[in-house]
Amino acid sequence: MNLSEHDISLQKLFDTNRAFIEKDAAAGVNLARVKAAEAFAVQGIPSSKVEAYKYTNLQPWFKSGFEQAYGLNGYSADDLKTFECNVHEMESHTIFTVNGKFVEGSSGHALPEGVVAGSFLELSQKYPEIIEKYYGRQAKVETDGFIALNTMFAMDGLFIYVPKNKVVEKPIQIVNVLTGPSDLMVNQRNLIVVEENAQVRVLFCDHTLSMSRFLVNTVTEGFVAESGMLDFYNLQNQHNGTVQVGGYYFDQEAKSQLNANYFTLHTGITRNNIFSRLGGEHAENHISGLYVIDKNQHVDNFSFIEHAVPDCESNELFKGVMDDASTGAFTGRILVAPDAQRTNAYQSNNNLLLTDSAKMNSRPQLEIYADDVKCSHGATVGQLDENAMFYLRARGISKEEANILLMYAFAYEVIEKIKVPSLKEQIRQLVEKRFRGELDKCDSCVVCGQLGTNLIKAN
Amino acid sequence: MLKIRNLHAMIDGKEILRGINLDIKAGEIHAIMGPNGSGKSTLASVLTGNEAFEVVEGTVEFNGKDLLDLSPEDRAREGLFLSFQYPVEIPGVSMTNFMRTALNEQKKYRGEDVLSASDFLKLMRDRKNLVDIDSDLTNRSVNEGFSGGEKKKNEIFQMAMLDPKLAILDETDSGLDIDALRIVANGVNKLRRPDNATILITHYQRLLDYIIPDHVHVLYNGRIVKSAGKELAHKLEENGYDWIKKELVG
Ligand SMILES: Nc1ncnc2c1ncn2[C@@H]1O[C@H](COP(=O)(O)OP(=O)(O)OP(=O)(O)O)[C@@H](O)[C@H]1O
Ligand SMILES: [Mg+2]
Numbered sequence: 001m002n003l004s005e006h007d008i009s010l011q012k013l014f015d016t017n018r019a020f021i022e023k024d025a026a027a028g029v030n031l032a033r034v035k036a037a038e039a040f041a042v043q044g045i046p047s048s049k050v051e052a053y054k055y056t057n058l059q060p061w062f063k064s065g066f067e068q069a070y071g072l073n074g075y076s077a078d079d080l081k082t083f084e085c086n087v088h089e090m091e092s093h094t095i096f097t098v099n100g101k102f103v104e105g106s107s108g109h110a111l112p113e114g115v116v117a118g119s120f121l122e123l124s125q126k127y128p129e130i131i132e133k134y135y136g137r138q139a140k141v142e143t144d145g146f147i148a149l150n151t152m153f154a155m156d157g158l159f160i161y162v163p164k165n166k167v168v169e170k171p172i173q174i175v176n177v178l179t180g181p182s183d184l185m186v187n188q189r190n191l192i193v194v195e196e197n198a199q200v201r202v203l204f205c206d207h208t209l210s211m212s213r214f215l216v217n218t219v220t221e222g223f224v225a226e227s228g229m230l231d232f233y234n235l236q237n238q239h240n241g242t243v244q245v246g247g248y249y250f251d252q253e254a255k256s257q258l259n260a261n262y263f264t265l266h267t268g269i270t271r272n273n274i275f276s277r278l279g280g281e282h283a284e285n286h287i288s289g290l291y292v293i294d295k296n297q298h299v300d301n302f303s304f305i306e307h308a309v310p311d312c313e314s315n316e317l318f319k320g321v322m323d324d325a326s327t328g329a330f331t332g333r334i335l336v337a338p339d340a341q342r343t344n345a346y347q348s349n350n351n352l353l354l355t356d357s358a359k360m361n362s363r364p365q366l367e368i369y370a371d372d373v374k375c376s377h378g379a380t381v382g383q384l385d386e387n388a389m390f391y392l393r394a395r396g397i398s399k400e401e402a403n404i405l406l407m408y409a410f411a412y413e414v415i416e417k418i419k420v421p422s423l424k425e426q427i428r429q430l431v432e433k434r435f436r437g438e439l440d441k442c443d444s445c446v447v448c449g450q451l452g453t454n455l456i457k458a459n
Numbered sequence: 460m461l462k463i464r465n466l467h468a469m470i471d472g473k474e475i476l477r478g479i480n481l482d483i484k485a486g487e488i489h490a491i492m493g494p495n496g497s498g499k500s501t502l503a504s505v506l507t508g509n510e511a512f513e514v515v516e517g518t519v520e521f522n523g524k525d526l527l528d529l530s531p532e533d534r535a536r537e538g539l540f541l542s543f544q545y546p547v548e549i550p551g552v553s554m555t556n557f558m559r560t561a562l563n564e565q566k567k568y569r570g571e572d573v574l575s576a577s578d579f580l581k582l583m584r585d586r587k588n589l590v591d592i593d594s595d596l597t598n599r600s601v602n603e604g605f606s607g608g609e610k611k612k613n614e615i616f617q618m619a620m621l622d623p624k625l626a627i628l629d630e631t632d633s634g635l636d637i638d639a640l641r642i643v644a645n646g647v648n649k650l651r652r653p654d655n656a657t658i659l660i661t662h663y664q665r666l667l668d669y670i671i672p673d674h675v676h677v678l679y680n681g682r683i684v685k686s687a688g689k690e691l692a693h694k695l696e697e698n699g700y701d702w703i704k705k706e707l708v709g
Contacts, residue, residue: 386511391547391601394507395561395617396535396568405560409551409600 007044007145009064011037014152017068021155026124028131029154036141036151043145052144055329055361056271056300061243066185066215068153093117093172098179100188100218101156110170114163115200117172120189123159130161134193138249138277139219146245146273150219154189157218162198164225171201171231171420178216178238179209190220194228194256201231201420206246208238216244224256226280231419232260235427237439240268240297247273254280261417262289263427264299265434274303278312286315290414292434294323304333305345310370313344319414320351321407321435322358329361332377338369347377352384352410404435460485460656461526461625466517468505475501477681479517483625486653490667490692491660493678494700499660500544502678503627507541508534522624535561536568538624542614542631544660549601554613557601558583558620565621586619590646607634615643619650626650627658632666644669664696677703 003011014021014037022030048057093111095118096103102119116123124131141148158174178186194200208214224230230250238244244267252258264270276285291299305314320328330349351360362379384406392402411431418424433439461483468476475498483489493499505512506519508531519526526534549557562582563573574582587597592612602610611631618626628647632640647657647670659670667675667689675691676683677700685691685703 385547385549387547388549390509390531391543391549392552392557392561393531394509394535394541394543395557395621396532396565397557397561398532398564399530401560401564405552405557406549409549412551 003041003044004047004059006059006063007040010045010062010149011040013064013068021153024121025155026128026131028128028135029124032136032141033152033154035136036148039141040145040148040152042142043148045145045149052302052331053271055327056269056298058146058243058245058269058271061215061269062149062185062217066183066213068185068187093168093170095158095172095174096177097157097174097188098177099184100176100186100216102158111172112166112168115161115166115168117158117160120157120159120191121155123161124191127159127161130191130193134191134221134223136221138221138223138251138275139247144247144273146217147219147247150187150189150217150247153187154219155187157189158191158220160190160192160200160202162194162200162228164195164198166195166198168200171203171233171423173203173205176204176206177209178207178212178214178242180212181210183213183215185215186217188216188218190218192220192222192230192232194222194224194230196225197227198225199229199231201233203233203235203423206234206236206238206244208242211239211241213241214238214243216242216246218245219247220249222248222250222258224250224252224258224283226253227255228253229257230259232258233418233423234260234262234272235430236262236264236270237266237430238268239266240295242268244269245271245273248275249273250276250285252276252278252280252283252285255282256280257283258285258287259417259419260285260287261414262291262301263414263431264289264291264293265430265439267293267297267299269297270299272299272301272303274301275306276304276314277306277308278314279308281309281311283309284313284315286417288316288414288417289318290411290431291318291320291322291328292411292431293320293326293328295326296324297326298328299326300329300331302329302331302333305335305347307334307336307340307343307345307370309337310339310341310343312340314346316347316349317414317417318349319411320349320360321354321411322351322360323354325355325357327359330379331363331365333365334367334375334377336366336368336370336373336375340370341372343370343373343375345373345375349379350410351379351381352407353381354384404432407435408432460522462518462520464518466502466505466519467515468501468512469515470501470512474515475512475681476505479678479681479683481676481683483656483658485624485656487674488651488657488659488670488672490672490675490689491658491678491683492662492675492692492695497678498681499678500629501681503541503544503629503658503660506534506627507531507539532564533568535621535623536565538655540618540621540623540626542611542618542626542628544629546602546605546610546614548603548605550603552601554597554599554601555583558597558617561617562620582620586616589619589649590616591642592616608636608639611635612639612643615646619646622650623655625656625658627660629660630662631659632661632663640666641669664692667692679703679707
């Protein structure tokens with residue numbers, strides 16, 4: 001493949017800054033850059049000619065014109081004090097990153113012994129054996145130009161390690177803030193390792209605090225060992241000038257549980273790559289998403305569930321409420337390996353289109369090589385039910401309020417999947433606010449602050 | 460209370476109501492009977508403002524207001540209620556949230572204070588008893604998975620909650636077992652006051668044994684072709700509609 005001008009500009013940017021990028025990084029992370037740069041030279045940023053990116057052309061965006069986020073972009077840790085209500089959160093497990101960089105002093109200190117959650121830059125050096133074992137294992141650089149790009153530029157992000165048998169009761173909340181006066185490209189890298197029989201809940205909140213344009217290319221790898229549990233939430237509330245590629249690469253061993261939930265409440269362009277490999281028998285996952293978009297916003301959820309062994313179960317539910325000229329895509333790839341017998345794989349994608357100009361592309365892609373498999377998939381695109389609408393109005397409920405009730409009714413199934421009651425209530429309120437059009441008034445959001453406070457109360 | 464004059468309505472280019480005239484005064488109970496497809500539900504839909512139907516001629520006055528000029532929600536807020544022949548299932552909208560929203564919007568419209576959470580729950584409990592509806596039902600989504608009879612009971616529960624001036628009960632009796640029928644009828648009777656009125660759309664005399672109508676009308680082919688006292692219902696029960704059809708031809 002011939003690299004585009006943009007790709008070449010990114011390669012140059014990497015070459016120029018390589019010494020700086022590698023200076024403080026762990027050896028294993030630097031080693032991975034070699035393969036990543038080679039892989040990028042082959043693939044570049046995928047254009048919409050690449051089948052997996054058919055509905056989202058990101059090539060025009062990713063170029064060196066955006067400054068790389070190496071620092072805090074003029075933002076100082078002091079500025080975090082403006083997050084008034086976050087003081088409480090410091091006591092719980094709340095961690096901030098600003099422009100992909102871990103903010104010193106914000107790591108939760110009440111974590112059970114042996115559990116770490118903090119700077120990827122720092123902890124990857126402290127735990128070379130974890131880097132060696134897991135880093136880049138599930139997010140393979142040769143499979144996607146975005147993984148390659150991230151692995152080239154990766155400096156900081158989150159590193160969460162939950163050793164064998166440890167259970168982290170309170171959720172670990174990571175507030176990813178994008179801010180500063182200049183436009184930025186951010187390549188944040190996160191690693192979550194949940195060992196045997198360990199449990200953790202992780203919430204990533206993605207926010208923008210300034211009106212600069214942001215290009216985000218995040219890679220999060222999550223490993224769940226035998227009988228482990230990872231409960232993962234992503235709440236995205238970014239302004240329209242944000243382009244975010246979120247790559248989430250999970251690998252599960254026997255009897256493990258993964259719940260991954262994606263809430264896209266505000267964005268410019270979002271592409272989520274959600275990969276999950278069921279690599280041990282009797283592993284199970286539940287992956288869901290809710291996207292509420294309007295204006296020219298675009299959300300593309302691309303999921304790939306790999307049933308590598310027998311007796312696993314996967315469940316996917318993605319729902320979208322789309323207004324104005326917003327556009328969306330969903331791809332649900334399910335691969336069932338030849339000997340992955342007694343596989344259960346369920347998938348559905350339902351969309352509510354509020355206007356004629358909103359457009360949705362939904363495609364299941366099933367590759368089933370085993371014969372004893374229960375697999376179902378379904379995609380729907382529809383409008384609000386007029387009979388239900390009239391029924392509500394006939395009881396004295398205004399058209400606007402009836403609209404909100406019905407949109408909420410459509411979305412609630414996804415919200416129901418949230419396992420932390422206080423978080424569920426918080427997201428429920430946010431979604432309702434979003435339906436009322438009240439959420440897009442703020443380009444930033446102190447949501448996470450309120451959330452943290454509530455979480456403390458509930459625990 | 461309600462004055463319908465020469466009401467004509469169409470759907471899909473087909474004229475269903477072909478000149479309805481009807482007067483209802485406060486305190487009265489009217490029964491509307493008539494063969495399948497004669498336009499009874501259509502009349503109810505048109506009165507409550509279902510936009511699927513187009514009113515092509517005629518006027519409707521409700522407590523001095525031009526009813527046809529109001530949105531469906533404003534008609535409800537003015538005190539009009541329809542117990543649907545086929546109540547709609549709305550998964551994801553809880554009965555409680557639905558009723559609270561409806562009641563509060565009606566109260567706001569009328570310039571009354573909205574109910575506190577505890578007063579609202581008290582009212583719910585009280586009205587549930589009145590129609591003997593299972594508590595479990597009001598904890599679920601609106602009509603979702605309700606049996607036919609439960610849906611009908613739920614309509615009367617909503618009516619009891621909203622306390623309308625004019626209630627139209629479209630075949631609320633069909634699908635009810637004998638006990639449920641009695642409970643629903645008792646509920647309606649208890650809610651009866653000198654300042655409200657009820658229209659019962661029904662096929663069966665049975666309901667009218669419990670709720671005694673002041674007037675019985677026969678709707679046929681989009682027109683009210685006969686009006687009389689409660690004895691008319693007995694006659695229809697015995698003889699069907701053929702004699703009326705013959706009268707019309709003859
Ligand atoms: N949405 C619609 N589209 C087309 N025709 C309709 C529609 N709704 C009603 N009609 C027609 O209007 C006529 C009157 O229907 P309506 O439901 O008012 O009858 P009804 O008197 O209530 O009958 P029943 O006793 O069976 O309930 C019928 O011929 C019916 O097919
Ligand atoms: Mg009918």
